[in-house]
Amino acid sequence: MTLKIAVDIDGVLADQVAAVLKEIEREYGLVYSKSDVDRAHWTFEGRQIWEEISRLLSDPKYVMQVPIIDGSQWAIERLAHHDLFVVTARRPFTEEATRRWLNAHFPSLKGYYWARTGTKHNIPSDVLIDDLDINIVEFVKSDPDRHGILFQHPWSLNGTDIEEYSSQVSYCPEWESVVKAVDSINRSRQ
Ligand SMILES: [Mg+2]
Structure with a gap:
């Protein structure tokens, strides 16, 4: 699927x-x-x-x-059979340069959406991979069939009630575990 x-x-x-x-x-x-x-x-x-x-x-x-996150190119290739696109809160004036950066490092990522922090749930998708709990919580809250993957950094947890949604959230500190989490989300939907 x-x-x-x-x-x-x-x-x-x-x-x-x-x-x-x-x-x-x-x-x-x-x-x-x-x-x-x-x-x-x-x-x-x-x-x-x-x-x-x-x-x-x-x-x-x-x-x-700006450097890429370790393992990200490998992982995007591994996930390429899915419908992947980016969603960013970067302000629109950076879009042109950001698209150039994406094209240089992730040429397969064509879709590009802009959404303010906390509004990424407005973009139609089944899964959101994001490093802020604020975005993940709003996303999983908006639909019980959605799954959030929190890409964990020291700044990822900001006092949200993310633990209330544990059945819909995966915590991943690097890309290898993100790929595994996507595989298991996919299996659970078949
Ligand atoms: Mg981010």
């Missing part, structure tokens, strides 16, 4: 936090690691990480050099 699978970009395909931490070191001389970034609205010295990311994403050169 073919599943419709929505794949988030930042934190799932693109190692955005690694890229922004490098810029924070360069611009402000402050050194942080990913484990310091322990929530979606993480701040450093009064600055919001997401505002920094949004500012940096307005530069197409920055967008193009």
Whole structure:
């Protein structure tokens, strides 16, 4: 069976936090690691990480050099028999550069949807792979047949009631376990 699978970009395909931490070191001389970034609205010295990311994403050169998440290319190939597309909260002004980045690293991913954080459930799909509990909870809550895959990072859990939906949620810290989770979701639907 073919599943419709929505794949988030930042934190799932693109190692955005690694890229922004490098810029924070360069611009402000402050050194942080990913484990310091322990929530979606993480701040450093009064600055919001997401505002920094949004500012940096307005530069197409920055967008193009953001590294990919380990294992993501292998996994997207493994999942290519499904209907895969991206859904991102990146602001529309970054879309052109983001599409170029996608085309360079994930040429098979053609579908592209923009949805604000917390509204990704409005995009028609059976499965959402995302690194924020906020998106996963809204998605599984919207339909009992939907399944969310939380791509786990130190910032993934933000005090939502995600544990209330455990039968619809898989927790995956890397892509190999995402591929396994998709296989088991697919088997359970046959
Ligand atoms: Mg994300």
